[in-house]
Amino acid sequence: MEQFKEAIRLVFSPDKELWQIIGVTLVMTFASTAISCALGIFPGIFIGSRRFRGKKLLMKILYTFMGLPPVVAGLVVFLLLSNRGPLGSLHLLFSVEAMVIAQCVLIVPIITGLTASAVALKYPVIAETSKGLRLSGWKQLLLLLSECRGALISVALTGFGRAISEVGAVNLVGGNIRFKTRVMTTSIMFETGMGNFELAIALGILLLTIAFAVNFIASTFRRETDDYA
Amino acid sequence: MITLESVAKTAGGRQILNIALLHIDRGERVALIGPNGSGKSTLLRVIAGIVPPDAGCVIFEPPGTQAYLMPQVSFGFARSVLKNLEIGLPASMKSAEKRAAAEKTADMLALRPLLKKHGNKLSGGETQRLALGRLLTAPKSLLLLDEPTGSADFESTRLIEDVLLAACEKNGTTLLFATHDARQAERLAGRIILLENGRVAKDTPAAAFAETAGSGWGKRLTHEQHPQTPDGLPEI
Ligand SMILES: Nc1ncnc2c1ncn2[C@@H]1O[C@H](COP(=O)(O)OP(=O)(O)O)[C@@H](O)[C@H]1O
Ligand SMILES: Nc1ncnc2c1ncn2[C@@H]1O[C@H](COP(=O)(O)OP(=O)(O)O)[C@@H](O)[C@H]1O
Ligand SMILES: [Mg+2]
Ligand SMILES: [Mg+2]
Numbered sequence: 001m002e003q004f005k006e007a008i009r010l011v012f013s014p015d016k017e018l019w020q021i022i023g024v025t026l027v028m029t030f031a032s033t034a035i036s037c038a039l040g041i042f043p044g045i046f047i048g049s050r051r052f053r054g055k056k057l058l059m060k061i062l063y064t065f066m067g068l069p070p071v072v073a074g075l076v077v078f079l080l081l082s083n084r085g086p087l088g089s090l091h092l093l094f095s096v097e098a099m100v101i102a103q104c105v106l107i108v109p110i111i112t113g114l115t116a117s118a119v120a121l122k123y124p125v126i127a128e129t130s131k132g133l134r135l136s137g138w139k140q141l142l143l144l145l146s147e148c149r150g151a152l153i154s155v156a157l158t159g160f161g162r163a164i165s166e167v168g169a170v171n172l173v174g175g176n177i178r179f180k181t182r183v184m185t186t187s188i189m190f191e192t193g194m195g196n197f198e199l200a201i202a203l204g205i206l207l208l209t210i211a212f213a214v215n216f217i218a219s220t221f222r223r224e225t226d227d228y229a
Numbered sequence: 230m231i232t233l234e235s236v237a238k239t240a241g242g243r244q245i246l247n248i249a250l251l252h253i254d255r256g257e258r259v260a261l262i263g264p265n266g267s268g269k270s271t272l273l274r275v276i277a278g279i280v281p282p283d284a285g286c287v288i289f290e291p292p293g294t295q296a297y298l299m300p301q302v303s304f305g306f307a308r309s310v311l312k313n314l315e316i317g318l319p320a321s322m323k324s325a326e327k328r329a330a331a332e333k334t335a336d337m338l339a340l341r342p343l344l345k346k347h348g349n350k351l352s353g354g355e356t357q358r359l360a361l362g363r364l365l366t367a368p369k370s371l372l373l374l375d376e377p378t379g380s381a382d383f384e385s386t387r388l389i390e391d392v393l394l395a396a397c398e399k400n401g402t403t404l405l406f407a408t409h410d411a412r413q414a415e416r417l418a419g420r421i422i423l424l425e426n427g428r429v430a431k432d433t434p435a436a437a438f439a440e441t442a443g444s445g446w447g448k449r450l451t452h453e454q455h456p457q458t459p460d461g462l463p464e465i
Contacts, residue, residue, distance in 0.1 A: 126304065128302075129300055129306075131277065132279070133363060134297060135316070146307065
Protein backbone atom coordinates (compact mmCIF):
# COMPACT_ATOMS: atom_id res chain seq x y z
CA MET A 1 0.00 0.00 0.00
CA GLU A 2 2.84 2.34 0.89
CA GLN A 3 4.40 1.49 -2.46
CA PHE A 4 1.19 2.31 -4.25
CA LYS A 5 0.93 5.68 -2.51
CA GLU A 6 4.49 6.46 -3.44
CA ALA A 7 3.73 5.39 -7.04
CA ILE A 8 0.78 7.80 -7.21
CA ARG A 9 2.97 10.57 -5.82
CA LEU A 10 5.50 9.86 -8.58
CA VAL A 11 2.79 9.89 -11.22
CA PHE A 12 1.76 13.39 -10.20
CA SER A 13 5.24 14.74 -9.64
CA PRO A 14 7.56 12.93 -11.98
CA ASP A 15 11.23 13.68 -11.52
CA LYS A 16 13.62 14.69 -14.26
CA GLU A 17 14.63 11.14 -15.05
CA LEU A 18 11.03 10.02 -15.36
CA TRP A 19 10.29 12.87 -17.76
CA GLN A 20 13.32 11.86 -19.80
CA ILE A 21 12.13 8.25 -19.99
CA ILE A 22 8.66 9.38 -21.06
CA GLY A 23 10.24 11.64 -23.70
CA VAL A 24 12.32 8.83 -25.21
CA THR A 25 9.29 6.54 -25.15
CA LEU A 26 7.12 9.04 -27.01
CA VAL A 27 9.78 9.81 -29.61
CA MET A 28 10.43 6.13 -30.24
CA THR A 29 6.74 5.20 -30.34
CA PHE A 30 5.57 7.99 -32.61
CA ALA A 31 8.56 7.64 -34.93
CA SER A 32 8.03 3.87 -35.22
CA THR A 33 4.31 4.24 -35.82
CA ALA A 34 4.71 7.03 -38.38
CA ILE A 35 7.49 5.32 -40.32
CA SER A 36 5.67 1.97 -40.25
CA CYS A 37 2.49 3.59 -41.56
CA ALA A 38 4.43 5.40 -44.28
CA LEU A 39 6.06 2.12 -45.34
CA GLY A 40 3.11 -0.22 -44.77
CA ILE A 41 -0.10 1.47 -45.83
CA PHE A 42 0.41 1.77 -49.58
CA PRO A 43 1.63 -1.81 -50.04
CA GLY A 44 -1.43 -2.82 -47.99
CA ILE A 45 -3.73 -0.88 -50.29
CA PHE A 46 -2.04 -2.45 -53.29
CA ILE A 47 -2.33 -5.99 -51.94
CA GLY A 48 -5.92 -5.43 -50.80
CA SER A 49 -7.12 -4.06 -54.11
CA ARG A 50 -5.20 -5.95 -56.80
CA ARG A 51 -5.11 -9.49 -57.99
CA PHE A 52 -1.67 -10.76 -58.92
CA ARG A 53 0.33 -13.94 -59.05
CA GLY A 54 1.74 -15.03 -55.74
CA LYS A 55 -0.74 -12.97 -53.71
CA LYS A 56 -1.77 -15.94 -51.56
CA LEU A 57 1.84 -16.80 -50.77
CA LEU A 58 2.56 -13.16 -49.99
CA MET A 59 -0.39 -13.02 -47.60
CA LYS A 60 0.83 -16.15 -45.81
CA ILE A 61 4.30 -14.65 -45.40
CA LEU A 62 2.75 -11.40 -44.21
CA TYR A 63 0.60 -13.16 -41.61
CA THR A 64 3.68 -15.04 -40.39
CA PHE A 65 5.54 -11.76 -39.97
CA MET A 66 2.57 -10.23 -38.18
CA GLY A 67 3.14 -12.79 -35.45
CA LEU A 68 6.92 -12.44 -35.43
CA PRO A 69 8.25 -12.89 -31.87
CA PRO A 70 9.74 -9.51 -30.85
CA VAL A 71 12.96 -11.00 -29.52
CA VAL A 72 13.57 -12.63 -32.90
CA ALA A 73 13.12 -9.26 -34.61
CA GLY A 74 15.41 -7.75 -31.98
CA LEU A 75 18.03 -10.43 -32.54
CA VAL A 76 18.01 -9.94 -36.32
CA VAL A 77 18.36 -6.16 -36.01
CA PHE A 78 21.02 -6.65 -33.34
CA LEU A 79 23.07 -8.88 -35.65
CA LEU A 80 22.63 -6.49 -38.58
CA LEU A 81 23.74 -3.47 -36.57
CA SER A 82 26.44 -5.08 -34.47
CA ASN A 83 30.00 -3.99 -35.19
CA ARG A 84 30.72 -7.05 -37.30
CA GLY A 85 27.30 -7.04 -38.94
CA PRO A 86 26.60 -5.75 -42.49
CA LEU A 87 25.32 -2.40 -41.13
CA GLY A 88 27.89 -2.17 -38.32
CA SER A 89 29.57 0.84 -39.92
CA LEU A 90 26.48 2.92 -39.15
CA HIS A 91 27.18 2.56 -35.40
CA LEU A 92 23.51 2.49 -34.59
CA LEU A 93 23.42 -0.30 -32.04
CA PHE A 94 22.16 0.78 -28.59
CA SER A 95 20.54 3.94 -29.95
CA VAL A 96 16.95 5.12 -30.27
CA GLU A 97 17.34 4.72 -34.05
CA ALA A 98 18.09 1.03 -33.58
CA MET A 99 14.98 0.67 -31.46
CA VAL A 100 12.87 2.37 -34.12
CA ILE A 101 14.30 0.04 -36.77
CA ALA A 102 13.44 -3.05 -34.70
CA GLN A 103 9.96 -1.67 -34.06
CA CYS A 104 9.42 -1.11 -37.79
CA VAL A 105 10.42 -4.71 -38.53
CA LEU A 106 7.65 -5.75 -36.16
CA ILE A 107 5.01 -3.19 -37.09
CA VAL A 108 5.23 -2.77 -40.89
CA PRO A 109 3.84 -6.28 -41.54
CA ILE A 110 0.99 -5.60 -39.10
CA ILE A 111 0.14 -2.31 -40.82
CA THR A 112 0.36 -3.86 -44.29
CA GLY A 113 -1.67 -6.96 -43.39
CA LEU A 114 -4.44 -5.10 -41.57
CA THR A 115 -4.64 -2.44 -44.29
CA ALA A 116 -4.89 -5.15 -46.95
CA SER A 117 -7.80 -6.88 -45.21
CA ALA A 118 -9.63 -3.61 -44.51
CA VAL A 119 -9.23 -2.49 -48.13
CA ALA A 120 -10.14 -5.89 -49.58
CA LEU A 121 -13.43 -5.71 -47.71
CA LYS A 122 -14.47 -2.34 -49.12
CA TYR A 123 -12.64 -2.21 -52.43
CA PRO A 124 -14.99 -4.14 -54.78
CA VAL A 125 -18.10 -2.03 -54.34
CA ILE A 126 -16.17 1.26 -54.07
CA ALA A 127 -14.14 0.45 -57.17
CA GLU A 128 -17.16 -0.55 -59.23
CA THR A 129 -18.96 2.63 -58.20
CA SER A 130 -16.03 4.95 -58.95
CA LYS A 131 -15.15 3.22 -62.20
CA GLY A 132 -18.81 3.38 -63.21
CA LEU A 133 -18.58 7.15 -62.67
CA ARG A 134 -15.40 7.15 -64.78
CA LEU A 135 -13.42 8.94 -62.10
CA SER A 136 -9.70 9.41 -62.64
CA GLY A 137 -7.31 7.00 -60.97
CA TRP A 138 -6.32 9.67 -58.48
CA LYS A 139 -9.86 10.46 -57.52
CA GLN A 140 -10.58 6.73 -57.12
CA LEU A 141 -7.61 6.36 -54.79
CA LEU A 142 -8.61 9.42 -52.75
CA LEU A 143 -12.16 8.13 -52.42
CA LEU A 144 -10.90 4.71 -51.36
CA LEU A 145 -8.65 6.31 -48.76
CA SER A 146 -11.42 8.49 -47.40
CA GLU A 147 -13.84 5.54 -47.25
CA CYS A 148 -11.23 3.49 -45.38
CA ARG A 149 -10.26 6.35 -43.09
CA GLY A 150 -11.76 4.84 -39.94
CA ALA A 151 -10.16 1.47 -40.65
CA LEU A 152 -6.79 3.10 -41.37
CA ILE A 153 -6.92 4.99 -38.06
CA SER A 154 -7.57 1.68 -36.29
CA VAL A 155 -4.63 0.17 -38.15
CA ALA A 156 -2.35 3.01 -37.06
CA LEU A 157 -3.57 2.67 -33.47
CA THR A 158 -2.82 -1.04 -33.52
CA GLY A 159 0.71 -0.20 -34.66
CA PHE A 160 0.98 2.41 -31.93
CA GLY A 161 -0.20 -0.07 -29.30
CA ARG A 162 2.41 -2.54 -30.41
CA ALA A 163 5.16 0.11 -30.42
CA ILE A 164 4.45 1.50 -26.97
CA SER A 165 4.11 -1.89 -25.31
CA GLU A 166 7.10 -3.56 -26.94
CA VAL A 167 9.94 -4.53 -24.60
CA GLY A 168 11.92 -7.56 -25.82
CA ALA A 169 13.21 -6.17 -29.10
CA VAL A 170 13.92 -2.65 -27.82
CA ASN A 171 15.71 -4.04 -24.80
CA LEU A 172 17.99 -6.10 -27.06
CA VAL A 173 18.90 -3.42 -29.57
CA GLY A 174 18.56 -0.39 -27.25
CA GLY A 175 20.35 -1.86 -24.30
CA ASN A 176 18.18 0.00 -21.74
CA ILE A 177 20.89 2.63 -21.29
CA ARG A 178 20.02 5.17 -18.60
CA PHE A 179 19.35 8.70 -20.02
CA LYS A 180 19.67 7.36 -23.57
CA THR A 181 17.65 4.34 -24.61
CA ARG A 182 15.68 3.57 -21.48
CA VAL A 183 11.96 3.61 -22.27
CA MET A 184 8.95 3.02 -20.05
CA THR A 185 8.62 -0.69 -20.73
CA THR A 186 12.29 -1.48 -20.34
CA SER A 187 12.49 0.54 -17.15
CA ILE A 188 9.47 -1.27 -15.71
CA MET A 189 11.38 -4.51 -16.32
CA PHE A 190 14.52 -3.04 -14.84
CA GLU A 191 12.95 -1.40 -11.77
CA THR A 192 10.85 -4.48 -10.99
CA GLY A 193 14.03 -6.56 -11.12
CA MET A 194 15.70 -4.10 -8.75
CA GLY A 195 12.75 -4.24 -6.35
CA ASN A 196 11.77 -0.58 -6.97
CA PHE A 197 8.08 -1.38 -7.24
CA GLU A 198 6.86 2.20 -6.71
CA LEU A 199 8.67 3.42 -9.80
CA ALA A 200 7.55 0.38 -11.80
CA ILE A 201 3.91 0.93 -10.80
CA ALA A 202 4.15 4.66 -11.56
CA LEU A 203 5.56 3.88 -15.01
CA GLY A 204 2.78 1.35 -15.62
CA ILE A 205 0.09 3.90 -14.73
CA LEU A 206 1.68 6.55 -16.95
CA LEU A 207 2.01 4.08 -19.82
CA LEU A 208 -1.67 3.23 -19.65
CA THR A 209 -2.58 6.91 -19.43
CA ILE A 210 -0.58 7.77 -22.54
CA ALA A 211 -2.08 4.86 -24.47
CA PHE A 212 -5.58 5.89 -23.44
CA ALA A 213 -5.00 9.54 -24.35
CA VAL A 214 -3.71 8.63 -27.81
CA ASN A 215 -6.66 6.32 -28.48
CA PHE A 216 -9.07 8.96 -27.24
CA ILE A 217 -7.63 11.67 -29.49
CA ALA A 218 -7.54 9.33 -32.50
CA SER A 219 -11.15 8.29 -32.00
CA THR A 220 -12.29 11.89 -32.43
CA PHE A 221 -10.92 11.69 -35.98
CA ARG A 222 -12.83 8.49 -36.55
CA ARG A 223 -16.36 9.67 -35.69
CA GLU A 224 -18.11 11.12 -38.75
CA THR A 225 -21.32 9.24 -38.06
CA ASP A 226 -23.41 12.37 -37.70
CA ASP A 227 -25.39 13.96 -40.45
CA TYR A 228 -24.14 17.24 -41.80
CA ALA A 229 -25.74 20.29 -40.28
CA MET B 230 -23.09 3.20 -80.45
CA ILE B 231 -21.90 -0.17 -79.09
CA THR B 232 -20.98 -3.36 -80.92
CA LEU B 233 -19.95 -6.55 -79.12
CA GLU B 234 -18.15 -9.16 -81.19
CA SER B 235 -17.63 -12.73 -79.92
CA VAL B 236 -17.43 -11.53 -76.34
CA ALA B 237 -16.86 -14.39 -73.90
CA LYS B 238 -16.18 -14.52 -70.19
CA THR B 239 -15.46 -17.56 -68.05
CA ALA B 240 -15.54 -17.58 -64.26
CA GLY B 241 -15.23 -20.47 -61.86
CA GLY B 242 -14.73 -22.89 -64.76
CA ARG B 243 -18.07 -21.91 -66.29
CA GLN B 244 -18.84 -19.71 -69.25
CA ILE B 245 -20.91 -16.86 -67.83
CA LEU B 246 -21.02 -14.72 -70.96
CA ASN B 247 -20.98 -15.65 -74.62
CA ILE B 248 -22.23 -13.00 -77.03
CA ALA B 249 -21.66 -13.70 -80.73
CA LEU B 250 -22.76 -10.29 -81.97
CA LEU B 251 -24.73 -7.50 -80.35
CA HIS B 252 -25.24 -4.04 -81.74
CA ILE B 253 -26.96 -1.14 -80.04
CA ASP B 254 -27.68 2.05 -81.99
CA ARG B 255 -27.20 5.58 -80.78
CA GLY B 256 -30.23 6.78 -78.84
CA GLU B 257 -31.70 3.29 -78.40
CA ARG B 258 -33.16 2.29 -75.05
CA VAL B 259 -32.56 -1.41 -74.48
CA ALA B 260 -33.68 -3.62 -71.58
CA LEU B 261 -31.63 -6.64 -70.54
CA ILE B 262 -33.89 -9.18 -68.97
CA GLY B 263 -33.13 -12.65 -67.71
CA PRO B 264 -33.09 -14.92 -64.66
CA ASN B 265 -30.66 -14.50 -61.75
CA GLY B 266 -27.19 -15.45 -62.82
CA SER B 267 -27.89 -15.14 -66.56
CA GLY B 268 -25.02 -12.68 -66.97
CA LYS B 269 -26.76 -9.30 -67.04
CA SER B 270 -24.39 -7.69 -64.55
CA THR B 271 -21.38 -9.30 -66.19
CA LEU B 272 -22.40 -7.98 -69.61
CA LEU B 273 -22.83 -4.45 -68.24
CA ARG B 274 -19.45 -4.63 -66.48
CA VAL B 275 -17.75 -5.80 -69.65
CA ILE B 276 -19.23 -2.92 -71.66
CA ALA B 277 -18.26 -0.45 -68.92
CA GLY B 278 -14.69 -1.76 -69.06
CA ILE B 279 -14.73 -2.83 -65.41
CA VAL B 280 -14.32 -6.51 -66.22
CA PRO B 281 -12.12 -7.46 -69.19
CA PRO B 282 -13.62 -10.10 -71.47
CA ASP B 283 -11.61 -13.32 -72.01
CA ALA B 284 -12.23 -13.06 -75.74
CA GLY B 285 -13.81 -10.71 -78.25
CA CYS B 286 -14.14 -6.97 -78.19
CA VAL B 287 -16.46 -4.10 -77.44
CA ILE B 288 -16.40 -1.35 -80.06
CA PHE B 289 -17.76 2.12 -79.38
CA GLU B 290 -18.98 4.48 -82.08
CA PRO B 291 -17.79 7.20 -82.04
CA PRO B 292 -14.54 5.82 -80.59
CA GLY B 293 -13.80 7.13 -77.13
CA THR B 294 -17.45 7.09 -76.07
CA GLN B 295 -17.56 6.95 -72.28
CA ALA B 296 -19.86 4.30 -70.81
CA TYR B 297 -21.16 5.13 -67.34
CA LEU B 298 -22.37 2.31 -65.09
CA MET B 299 -24.70 2.29 -62.13
CA PRO B 300 -23.75 -0.98 -60.40
CA GLN B 301 -26.31 -3.45 -59.09
CA VAL B 302 -25.21 -2.65 -55.53
CA SER B 303 -25.73 1.07 -54.98
CA PHE B 304 -23.27 2.74 -52.70
CA GLY B 305 -23.31 6.05 -50.87
CA PHE B 306 -19.91 7.53 -50.08
CA ALA B 307 -19.24 8.65 -46.51
CA ARG B 308 -20.04 12.30 -47.11
CA SER B 309 -23.21 14.32 -47.47
CA VAL B 310 -25.72 13.47 -50.18
CA LEU B 311 -24.92 16.85 -51.75
CA LYS B 312 -21.20 16.03 -51.91
CA ASN B 313 -22.06 12.57 -53.23
CA LEU B 314 -23.99 14.13 -56.09
CA GLU B 315 -21.03 16.40 -56.91
CA ILE B 316 -18.54 13.52 -57.11
CA GLY B 317 -18.74 12.90 -60.84
CA LEU B 318 -18.56 16.57 -61.87
CA PRO B 319 -15.35 17.80 -63.49
CA ALA B 320 -12.82 19.49 -61.20
CA SER B 321 -12.78 22.47 -63.55
CA MET B 322 -16.36 23.38 -62.60
CA LYS B 323 -16.82 26.20 -60.09
CA SER B 324 -18.13 25.04 -56.74
CA ALA B 325 -21.29 27.13 -57.10
CA GLU B 326 -22.00 25.47 -60.47
CA LYS B 327 -21.39 22.04 -58.99
CA ARG B 328 -23.76 22.78 -56.19
CA ALA B 329 -26.44 24.05 -58.55
CA ALA B 330 -26.15 20.94 -60.74
CA ALA B 331 -26.34 18.68 -57.67
CA GLU B 332 -29.37 20.50 -56.28
CA LYS B 333 -31.17 20.36 -59.59
CA THR B 334 -30.63 16.60 -59.74
CA ALA B 335 -31.72 16.27 -56.13
CA ASP B 336 -34.96 18.01 -56.96
CA MET B 337 -35.64 15.68 -59.89
CA LEU B 338 -35.11 12.59 -57.75
CA ALA B 339 -36.80 13.82 -54.55
CA LEU B 340 -33.45 13.89 -52.77
CA ARG B 341 -33.73 17.52 -51.67
CA PRO B 342 -34.76 16.69 -48.07
CA LEU B 343 -31.78 14.33 -47.81
CA LEU B 344 -29.06 16.68 -49.11
CA LYS B 345 -27.38 17.03 -45.71
CA LYS B 346 -27.77 13.41 -44.74
CA HIS B 347 -24.83 11.08 -44.62
CA GLY B 348 -24.49 9.15 -47.90
CA ASN B 349 -23.90 5.83 -46.19
CA LYS B 350 -26.92 6.09 -43.91
CA LEU B 351 -29.66 6.04 -46.49
CA SER B 352 -32.23 3.34 -47.04
CA GLY B 353 -31.78 1.01 -50.03
CA GLY B 354 -34.19 2.92 -52.24
CA GLU B 355 -32.71 6.28 -51.27
CA THR B 356 -29.20 5.03 -52.03
CA GLN B 357 -30.40 3.87 -55.41
CA ARG B 358 -31.80 7.31 -56.23
CA LEU B 359 -28.52 8.81 -55.05
CA ALA B 360 -26.49 6.47 -57.26
CA LEU B 361 -28.62 7.37 -60.28
CA GLY B 362 -28.45 11.05 -59.37
CA ARG B 363 -24.65 10.97 -59.40
CA LEU B 364 -24.84 9.89 -63.04
CA LEU B 365 -27.46 12.45 -64.03
CA THR B 366 -25.77 15.64 -62.76
CA ALA B 367 -24.23 16.02 -66.21
CA PRO B 368 -25.51 14.80 -69.61
CA LYS B 369 -24.24 11.35 -70.64
CA SER B 370 -24.23 9.79 -74.07
CA LEU B 371 -24.22 6.18 -72.82
CA LEU B 372 -25.75 4.95 -69.58
CA LEU B 373 -25.58 1.37 -68.27
CA LEU B 374 -27.88 0.72 -65.31
CA ASP B 375 -27.91 -2.53 -63.38
CA GLU B 376 -31.40 -3.03 -61.90
CA PRO B 377 -31.83 0.69 -61.25
CA THR B 378 -35.08 0.21 -59.30
CA GLY B 379 -34.16 -3.06 -57.56
CA SER B 380 -34.66 -1.62 -54.05
CA ALA B 381 -37.10 1.17 -54.82
CA ASP B 382 -40.75 1.23 -53.72
CA PHE B 383 -43.43 1.63 -56.41
CA GLU B 384 -43.48 5.43 -56.27
CA SER B 385 -39.70 5.72 -56.35
CA THR B 386 -39.70 3.24 -59.22
CA ARG B 387 -42.09 5.41 -61.23
CA LEU B 388 -40.12 8.53 -60.34
CA ILE B 389 -36.85 6.93 -61.46
CA GLU B 390 -38.45 5.74 -64.69
CA ASP B 391 -39.85 9.18 -65.47
CA VAL B 392 -36.57 10.92 -64.70
CA LEU B 393 -34.65 8.42 -66.82
CA LEU B 394 -36.98 8.76 -69.79
CA ALA B 395 -36.81 12.57 -69.60
CA ALA B 396 -33.01 12.60 -69.29
CA CYS B 397 -32.55 10.18 -72.20
CA GLU B 398 -34.93 12.18 -74.40
CA LYS B 399 -33.28 15.47 -73.53
CA ASN B 400 -29.67 14.35 -74.00
CA GLY B 401 -30.15 11.72 -76.69
CA THR B 402 -28.69 9.20 -74.25
CA THR B 403 -28.26 5.58 -75.28
CA LEU B 404 -29.59 3.44 -72.43
CA LEU B 405 -28.92 -0.20 -71.59
CA PHE B 406 -30.40 -1.43 -68.34
CA ALA B 407 -30.91 -4.74 -66.56
CA THR B 408 -34.23 -5.55 -64.94
CA HIS B 409 -36.31 -8.51 -63.73
CA ASP B 410 -39.49 -6.73 -64.58
CA ALA B 411 -40.93 -7.26 -68.07
CA ARG B 412 -43.37 -4.42 -67.57
CA GLN B 413 -40.61 -2.03 -66.63
CA ALA B 414 -38.72 -3.19 -69.71
CA GLU B 415 -41.74 -2.36 -71.83
CA ARG B 416 -42.25 1.02 -70.16
CA LEU B 417 -38.65 2.17 -70.62
CA ALA B 418 -37.22 0.34 -73.60
CA GLY B 419 -37.84 0.10 -77.29
CA ARG B 420 -36.03 -3.21 -77.44
CA ILE B 421 -35.75 -6.14 -75.05
CA ILE B 422 -32.87 -8.60 -74.94
CA LEU B 423 -33.46 -11.84 -73.07
CA LEU B 424 -30.27 -13.28 -71.64
CA GLU B 425 -30.07 -16.92 -70.56
CA ASN B 426 -26.89 -18.66 -69.43
CA GLY B 427 -24.82 -15.77 -70.73
CA ARG B 428 -26.27 -15.98 -74.23
CA VAL B 429 -28.76 -13.82 -76.07
CA ALA B 430 -31.84 -16.03 -76.07
CA LYS B 431 -34.14 -13.43 -77.61
CA ASP B 432 -33.77 -9.95 -79.02
CA THR B 433 -37.08 -8.29 -79.93
CA PRO B 434 -38.78 -4.93 -80.13
CA ALA B 435 -40.37 -4.28 -76.74
CA ALA B 436 -43.88 -4.38 -78.13
CA ALA B 437 -43.36 -7.88 -79.50
CA PHE B 438 -41.68 -9.34 -76.41
CA ALA B 439 -44.79 -10.94 -74.89
CA GLU B 440 -45.77 -12.70 -78.12
CA THR B 441 -42.30 -13.92 -78.96
CA ALA B 442 -41.22 -14.89 -75.46
CA GLY B 443 -40.92 -18.47 -76.72
CA SER B 444 -40.33 -21.28 -74.28
CA GLY B 445 -38.46 -21.45 -71.01
CA TRP B 446 -37.85 -18.55 -68.66
CA GLY B 447 -39.10 -15.86 -71.04
CA LYS B 448 -42.42 -17.61 -71.40
CA ARG B 449 -42.83 -18.18 -67.68
CA LEU B 450 -42.01 -14.51 -67.16
CA THR B 451 -44.69 -13.29 -69.53
CA HIS B 452 -47.19 -15.66 -67.88
CA GLU B 453 -46.26 -14.26 -64.49
CA GLN B 454 -46.33 -10.62 -65.43
CA HIS B 455 -49.07 -10.51 -68.05
CA PRO B 456 -52.06 -12.39 -66.55
CA GLN B 457 -54.28 -13.51 -69.40
CA THR B 458 -57.54 -11.58 -69.70
CA PRO B 459 -60.71 -13.63 -70.37
CA ASP B 460 -60.41 -13.12 -74.12
CA GLY B 461 -56.83 -14.30 -74.04
CA LEU B 462 -55.11 -10.97 -74.67
CA PRO B 463 -52.35 -9.89 -72.35
CA GLU B 464 -53.55 -7.23 -69.94
CA ILE B 465 -51.14 -4.30 -69.92
N1 LIG C 1 -16.27 -12.82 -60.16
C1 LIG C 1 -16.98 -13.93 -60.37
N2 LIG C 1 -16.45 -15.15 -60.08
C2 LIG C 1 -17.15 -16.27 -60.30
N3 LIG C 1 -18.39 -16.29 -60.79
C3 LIG C 1 -18.97 -15.13 -61.10
C4 LIG C 1 -18.31 -13.88 -60.89
N4 LIG C 1 -19.14 -12.88 -61.27
C5 LIG C 1 -20.27 -13.49 -61.68
N5 LIG C 1 -20.18 -14.83 -61.58
C6 LIG C 1 -21.20 -15.81 -61.96
O1 LIG C 1 -21.62 -15.48 -63.24
C7 LIG C 1 -23.00 -15.71 -63.38
C8 LIG C 1 -23.66 -14.44 -63.92
O2 LIG C 1 -23.62 -13.46 -62.91
P1 LIG C 1 -24.29 -12.03 -63.11
O3 LIG C 1 -23.74 -11.42 -64.34
O4 LIG C 1 -24.14 -11.29 -61.83
O5 LIG C 1 -25.82 -12.43 -63.35
P2 LIG C 1 -27.14 -11.53 -63.26
O6 LIG C 1 -26.72 -10.11 -63.09
O7 LIG C 1 -27.85 -11.79 -64.54
O8 LIG C 1 -27.93 -12.06 -62.09
C9 LIG C 1 -23.51 -16.14 -62.02
O9 LIG C 1 -23.68 -17.53 -62.03
C10 LIG C 1 -22.41 -15.73 -61.08
O10 LIG C 1 -22.34 -16.63 -60.00
N1 LIG D 1 -27.91 4.20 -39.68
C1 LIG D 1 -28.75 5.19 -39.99
N2 LIG D 1 -28.54 6.44 -39.52
C2 LIG D 1 -29.36 7.45 -39.84
N3 LIG D 1 -30.45 7.33 -40.61
C3 LIG D 1 -30.72 6.10 -41.09
C4 LIG D 1 -29.88 4.97 -40.82
N4 LIG D 1 -30.43 3.89 -41.44
C5 LIG D 1 -31.52 4.32 -42.06
N5 LIG D 1 -31.72 5.64 -41.86
C6 LIG D 1 -32.84 6.44 -42.36
O1 LIG D 1 -34.03 5.90 -41.87
C7 LIG D 1 -35.06 5.91 -42.87
C8 LIG D 1 -35.63 4.52 -43.03
O2 LIG D 1 -34.66 3.65 -43.60
P1 LIG D 1 -34.99 2.14 -43.96
O3 LIG D 1 -35.60 1.49 -42.76
O4 LIG D 1 -33.77 1.54 -44.52
O5 LIG D 1 -36.10 2.36 -45.10
P2 LIG D 1 -36.70 1.30 -46.16
O6 LIG D 1 -36.09 -0.02 -45.86
O7 LIG D 1 -38.17 1.37 -45.94
O8 LIG D 1 -36.31 1.83 -47.50
C9 LIG D 1 -34.38 6.42 -44.13
O9 LIG D 1 -34.75 7.78 -44.30
C10 LIG D 1 -32.91 6.33 -43.87
O10 LIG D 1 -32.22 7.40 -44.47
MG1 LIG E 1 -27.05 -8.84 -61.67
MG1 LIG F 1 -34.71 -1.17 -46.52
